Amino acid sequence: MSSVLLVMGFVGVLLLVVLVWVLRDPRKLNKPDDDLASNEEWGQRHVAYFPQVRQAIDRKDFEFLALRGLPKLTKRVRKERRRIALAYLACIRADFLKLWRLARVIAAMSPQVGAAEEFARLRMGLAFSLRYEIIRIKFFFGIAPLPELGSLSEVVSRLSIRLETAMKNLGESAALASKLTSTLHDGRGLDTP
Amino acid sequence: MNGMPLYVQGLWACSVLAQLAVLALLVLKGNFRKLPFFATYVCLNICQAALIYVMIAYWHPAKGSSTEQIVSWVSEAATLVVQALATTEVLRLVLKPYRGVWGLTWRVLLGISTVVVFFVFLDAVQNVDWAIVVAERGYHLIFATAVIACLLFIRYYAVVVARAYKWLLAGFCFYSCTIILINTVVQVIWYRNNPYTEHLWQVVTLLSFTVVQVVWAAALWKALPVDLPRHNIDSDSLYLSVSPIINQQLRRLNEKLMRLWKLEARPH
Numbered sequence: 001m002s003s004v005l006l007v008m009g010f011v012g013v014l015l016l017v018v019l020v021w022v023l024r025d026p027r028k029l030n031k032p033d034d035d036l037a038s039n040e041e042w043g044q045r046h047v048a049y050f051p052q053v054r055q056a057i058d059r060k061d062f063e064f065l066a067l068r069g070l071p072k073l074t075k076r077v078r079k080e081r082r083r084i085a086l087a088y089l090a091c092i093r094a095d096f097l098k099l100w101r102l103a104r105v106i107a108a109m110s111p112q113v114g115a116a117e118e119f120a121r122l123r124m125g126l127a128f129s130l131r132y133e134i135i136r137i138k139f140f141f142g143i144a145p146l147p148e149l150g151s152l153s154e155v156v157s158r159l160s161i162r163l164e165t166a167m168k169n170l171g172e173s174a175a176l177a178s179k180l181t182s183t184l185h186d187g188r189g190l191d192t193p
Numbered sequence: 194m195n196g197m198p199l200y201v202q203g204l205w206a207c208s209v210l211a212q213l214a215v216l217a218l219l220v221l222k223g224n225f226r227k228l229p230f231f232a233t234y235v236c237l238n239i240c241q242a243a244l245i246y247v248m249i250a251y252w253h254p255a256k257g258s259s260t261e262q263i264v265s266w267v268s269e270a271a272t273l274v275v276q277a278l279a280t281t282e283v284l285r286l287v288l289k290p291y292r293g294v295w296g297l298t299w300r301v302l303l304g305i306s307t308v309v310v311f312f313v314f315l316d317a318v319q320n321v322d323w324a325i326v327v328a329e330r331g332y333h334l335i336f337a338t339a340v341i342a343c344l345l346f347i348r349y350y351a352v353v354v355a356r357a358y359k360w361l362l363a364g365f366c367f368y369s370c371t372i373i374l375i376n377t378v379v380q381v382i383w384y385r386n387n388p389y390t391e392h393l394w395q396v397v398t399l400l401s402f403t404v405v406q407v408v409w410a411a412a413l414w415k416a417l418p419v420d421l422p423r424h425n426i427d428s429d430s431l432y433l434s435v436s437p438i439i440n441q442q443l444r445r446l447n448e449k450l451m452r453l454w455k456l457e458a459r460p461h
Contacts, residue, residue: 004315005377008330012373015337019366022344023359101351108350113293115300117437 053088056081086139093132100125197249198392204399209242211406218413227286227417231279231361234272241268266325273332276365280336283361284343287354298346302339309335330376337369360412364405371401 055061061081065074103121107113197205216235219225225232244264254260288295313331340362347354379394 005381008334008373008377011334012370012377015341015373016367016370018341019337019344019363019370022341022348023363104350108291108294108352110293113297115297118297 053085056084082139086136089132089136089139096128197395201392201395201399204396204403205242208399208403208406209239211403211410212239212242214410215406215413218410222413222416224413224417228279228282228361230275230282234275234279237268237272237275241272244268262325269329273329277336280340280362280365283358284340287347287358287362288343288352291350291352294346294350294352298343301346302342305338305342306335309338326376326380330373333369333372333376337366337373340366340369355418357412357415357417360408364408364412367408368401368405372398375401 062074062078065077100121107118212235216232216239219228219232219235245268248254248261248264252260254264284298285295288298310331313327313334344362344366346352375394375397379390382390382393
């Protein structure tokens with residue numbers, strides 16, 4: 001059996017698997033907290049809590065406790081605060097994903113979509129996920145890259161502001177379009193009994 | 194009938210009945226107006242089955258003769274061309290309101306198809322004896338890849354697709370995937386001169402085709418959804434202004450992450 005036949009067989013199975021995956025109802029996959037519209041904390045990003053998280057994982061606290069001769073307490077505090085940092089990182093990722101999805105919605109509603117921009121975003125989204133996992137592992141093993149985490153939060157925050165402005169524009173456009181349609185329908189007498 | 198076992202004949206009859214049911218649904222529900230190429234595709238399939246039946250029952254051409262080969266493969270080629278048109282028709286109906294996404298999708302499809310054609314050509318060069326089988330498999334490979342790429346785009350951009358259209362596309366894609374697998378398996382078995390190869394090929398092909406027809410009949414049971422006017426954002430400016438900003442921010446974010454990645458381990 002030639003290698004080409006092997007590849008063809010593999011590709012056939014792969015295509016079937018991808019087909020089944022693609023056909024799954026996306027609504028079942030969306031968690032309730034993924035919903036953009038229902039997110040009550042849209043205006044409040046988790047990055048706002050960075051100072052508290054920074055305080056929580058600051059080395060000075062651990063050094064102070066260690067100097068006082070409380071190794072058990074130091075260990076417990078470190079463990080708890082690391083858990084907080086990991087939760088914070090996960091929230092930053094959630095923020096990022098929400099913003100990323102919003103960018104996708106804007107693209108879907110636009111009459112023109114730039115291929116280069118979309119590919120770049122797709123690539124960067126994948127890179128973000130990969131690096132996020134790496135950072136999470138670093139945190140898990142007790143490495144706390146604080147300055148970089150701060151910059152990361154800042155970037156998400158800035159992106160959030162930009163996208164909120166975009167969303168506002170989008171809302172205004174949709175309202176205008178709706179108003180126009182309504183006027184047109186009135187003109188044709190479609191809405192009149 | 195030309196040495197065809199009874200169970201294959203039965204399966205063939207079932208597939209024809211299923212196709213007639215799909216055609217009847219298309220006509221009765223008025224869906225043929227919306228999907229003219231799809232209706233043509235179903236008609237062509239029925240005509241192809243009738244032609245092959247007449248050929249086998251009345252002309253009695255020798256098995257594997259040039260007449261049989263030409264009639265079978267020419268009618269198959271015509272059906273495949275209409276299949277591509279029917280699929281494009283469904284995709285156009287789904288993505289028509291999303292001009293930007295459709296514009297991006299067809300360009301990506303063109304690129305993917307070109308790459309797949311290259312690989313199919315490589316495959317065909319190595320298998321001159323199996324040229325027709327390889328060509329058919331190549332076609333289905335391009336077709337399935339293109340449809341799946343479109344479905345991926347639809348999913349990525351969260352485009353709402355009516356269930357009927359989704360199942361029509363899925364049916365086309367499923368059938369193409371099974372043809373790729375069947376042709377590959379048959380090619381492997383045939384090398385070993387297995388006497389049951391031909392019947393196996395007929396049974397599996399007819400079975401998958403019948404399954405697809407049943408799915409289509411279920412999808413077309415209700416009338417297709419009415420197109421509602423959908424409003425895009427009023428101009429290109431919003432996308433063109435926001436998209437580079439988002440990408441720039443994401444790039445910076447990734448750069449930050451890269452720096453994190455490069456950090457040395459620091460004990461507390």
